Amino acid sequence: MQALSSRSAPEGLHARILVAAGQVAASAFVVLGILGLLRTGLGHLTDTEGERLVFLELNGLTSIVHLVAGLVGAAMTASLAGARRYALAVGVLGTPFALLGYVLDATGSDIFGRNATLTTIHLVVALAALVLALWPSRPRHPASSRDGTAEAA
DSSP states (O other), rough: HHHHHHSSSSHHHHHHHHHHHHHHHHHHHHHHHHHHHHOSSSTTTSSSSSSEEEEEEEEEHHHHHHHHHHHHHHTTTSSSHHHHHHHHHHHHHHHHHHHHHHHHTTSSTTTOOOOOHHHHHHHHHHHHHHHHHEEEEEEOOOOOOOOOOOOOO
């Protein structure tokens, strides 16, 4: 049993951080999506004025985006490769989404009903996801002897 679990677990600190961060982000997105939908409902999906959820302003469309992002992430973060792709997708899609939130804030064109706090959180999460996705994993080198030559296996 021990051998099986060690084979499926990601190796290295960076890999474990990447998978764990992806799982935490996916879980947070799911919770935020569900709470947002419970608060806003689907009646006014694209209202420019969102409903307050603690200090966040959400509308139905924003809540659906969070829920979908979380469910996709829950599926993708089961492996290291999936977690890396998920982090890259969150970063690539989330950065322009956040920047657009700053541009459209307080205008009638913001169909996501965001506020500056939510936009800032989106930007921080997106940039952190990009850093994790693009941070190079340490390459595996064969064991070497003291004289610098690789040892035979």
